[in-house]
Amino acid sequence: MSRRAKLILNPIPWAQRAWSKLPEMVNLLEDADIHADLTFTKMNETMTKTVEQAAGDGYDLVIAGGGDGTVSEVAAGLVGTGVPLGILPFGTYNNIAHSLGIPLDLSEAAYRVARGRTIDIDVGVANGVYFFEAVGVGLDATLFPIGEEIKGGHYEKLAKAAMTFLRHRKADIELLTPKHRVRLRSPMVVVANGPYYGAGIQINPGADLSDGLLEVVTFECNKMEVALHFALNAQHRQYEQPCVVRLQVDEVKIDCSLPLPAHADGKPIGTCPVSCKLIPESLRVIVP
Secondary structure: OOEEEEEEEOHHHHHHHOHHHHHHHHHHHHHOOEEEEEEEOOOOHHHHHHHHHHHHOOOOEEEEEEOHHHHHHHHHHHOOOOOOEEEEEOOOOOHHHHHHOOOOOHHHHHHHHHHOEEEEEEEEEEOOEEEOOEEEEEHHHHHHHHHHHHHOOOHHHHHHHHHHHHHOOOEEEEEEOOOOEEEEEEOEEEEEOOOEEOOOEEOOOOOOOOOOOEEEEEEOOOHHHHHHHHHHHOOOOOOOOOOEEEEEEOEEEEEEOOOOEEEEOOEEEEEOOEEEEEEEEEEEEEEO
16 A cells, blocks of 8 residues: 655755665655655754644655654654654664664665554653653753764863863752652752663663653762763663662652753753653654
8 A cells, every 4th residue: 555754854964974875765665655755854843843734734654864853853743643753863873763673774774664563652741842762950951052062063062061060069859759759969860761862871771662651860979970870871881870760650740959951852941840741652653
């Protein structure tokens, strides 16, 4: 049966890393009787409108080509629609693709979109913003914007990142869930949906995006322990620190003694307090 797909590509990484693969990927889709309409759009309001329009125009699936930011933006427009999301990963870290077992070879990924199966995964919501990887409150939210500049080639920002890290102070944080009230003094808290976030950091080992649970990760650590934890868990590796404590929940409110910044999948969402909850099995995705 013939299917119509909206293929949404982020033009900046696409032009640099994957242009030569485009004909092959489109041919793989066509061989599976998937007729793709191609759209180039950046991560902004236009992308969200493009996805919403595609869902409303009767497309059988929407395919996101780009990094985690692009995939998250496209996925946000498909939550609750039942329209499947296909992923062609060509970002820097590709955390969502890793979480779903999607191959990073673009030809192989296109073949899997064409021949794969669909599953329904959970979606997190933090202060009204969807997230698929994780929410961070505190130190990581402070460092994320600087990290994006460094990833973009502004290596002079490394000194700023180091100074920001050294100057950051712990805050009194309270976690409120239907069953728990936890008080701690910590530089940050992460609420994870998937296993990875940020620079390929394995924040929630063994996570299942369809288990109906979020994992609250707290850091009752000193700065050197925090730095070691993130360094050894980057690039999708795994290392456990005794001072890192985890709590599984389906919703949580984070209150802080200071107005700590917060992010959802790297997108700023204001400051503490932050309320997170899960919408179970609300996004349909294509996996191998």
